[in-house]
Amino acid sequence: MTLTAYNGVAMPSFMYGTAWKKEATAHLVELAVASGFRAIDTANQLIHYEEGLVGDALQKLESAGFKRDRLFLQSKFTSLDGQDHRTPYDPTVDLTTQVRQSFDSSLSHLRTDYLDSYILHAPFQRRGLGRADWEVWEAMESLYRLGKTRMIGISNITAPQLAQLCEQVNVKPMVVQNRCYAVLGWDKEVREICRNNGIIYQGFSLLTANGRVLGAAEVHAISKRLGTAPAQVIFRFAMQIGMLPLTGTASRVHMEEDLQVERLSLRSEEIHLIEAIAL
Numbered sequence: 001m002t003l004t005a006y007n008g009v010a011m012p013s014f015m016y017g018t019a020w021k022k023e024a025t026a027h028l029v030e031l032a033v034a035s036g037f038r039a040i041d042t043a044n045q046l047i048h049y050e051e052g053l054v055g056d057a058l059q060k061l062e063s064a065g066f067k068r069d070r071l072f073l074q075s076k077f078t079s080l081d082g083q084d085h086r087t088p089y090d091p092t093v094d095l096t097t098q099v100r101q102s103f104d105s106s107l108s109h110l111r112t113d114y115l116d117s118y119i120l121h122a123p124f125q126r127r128g129l130g131r132a133d134w135e136v137w138e139a140m141e142s143l144y145r146l147g148k149t150r151m152i153g154i155s156n157i158t159a160p161q162l163a164q165l166c167e168q169v170n171v172k173p174m175v176v177q178n179r180c181y182a183v184l185g186w187d188k189e190v191r192e193i194c195r196n197n198g199i200i201y202q203g204f205s206l207l208t209a210n211g212r213v214l215g216a217a218e219v220h221a222i223s224k225r226l227g228t229a230p231a232q233v234i235f236r237f238a239m240q241i242g243m244l245p246l247t248g249t250a251s252r253v254h255m256e257e258d259l260q261v262e263r264l265s266l267r268s269e270e271i272h273l274i275e276a277i278a279l
Contacts, residue, residue: 006198182278
């Protein structure tokens with residue numbers, strides 16, 4: 001199953017996230033692909049990601065006959081505030097150059113000559129968008145126009161910021177990736193903007209940010225009816241309300257169970273029930 005953005009580019013409907021995997025990154029990427037994942041999310045940010053180890057896994061997979069074009073690769077540009085001293089670009093140069101240096105570094109890490117999706121890790125400010133955001137976005141638009149990335153997007157963005165971005169840029173984002181909280185209506189306002197603009201919404205921390213929902217009796221009752229675990233109920237719920245979920249599990253059993261959720265179906269009343277639990 002795939003989801004397609006307004007520019008006609010499709011991506012697999014479930015994504016494996018590589019944050020916080022450290023030295024296990026390469027092994028877990030190989031495991032995820034072997035389990036059936038075809039979309040991999042990473043970032044050029046050594047505090048939380050080991051993008052080079054993702055590349056090691058991809059090189060090993062290619063040597064075994066698993067070609068690059070069978071995978072959807074997504075990485076991110078992270079501003080100086082989100083980096084430690086190991087920046088993937090010269091911190092003294094202008095932002096446009098930083099984006100290009102970071103992007104080229106990602107290509108080198110991942111042993112590829114293009115990305116499927118390239119994301120601004122977060123706006124430079126909590127409210128509104130400023131000069132830095134516009135400069136970085138223009139640099140990302142340039143990468144898109146040159147065909148170096150098939151999609152561009154943004155993460156950790158609020159609804160007002162996303163609306164402003166869509167209204168004022170030449171190339172709208174094709175992807176939004178946000179931490180998704182049930183207590184905030186599963187990011188309903190951002191998802192609505194995405195739906196109206198043909199943007200694919202990727203939800204992360206669906207389990208870790210929503211422990212109350214995961215442990216709710218109602219969710220356990222649904223999981224019992226479906227013969228699956230509560231985590232898979234949440235992932236299926238996310239899909240049915242229009243999200244592309246990310247999982248970062250380190251368990252092969254859970255990877256395989258997660259990929260089975262496309263075969264599940266929640267009733268409309270169950271969807272409404274899950275939406276209401278944390279409100």
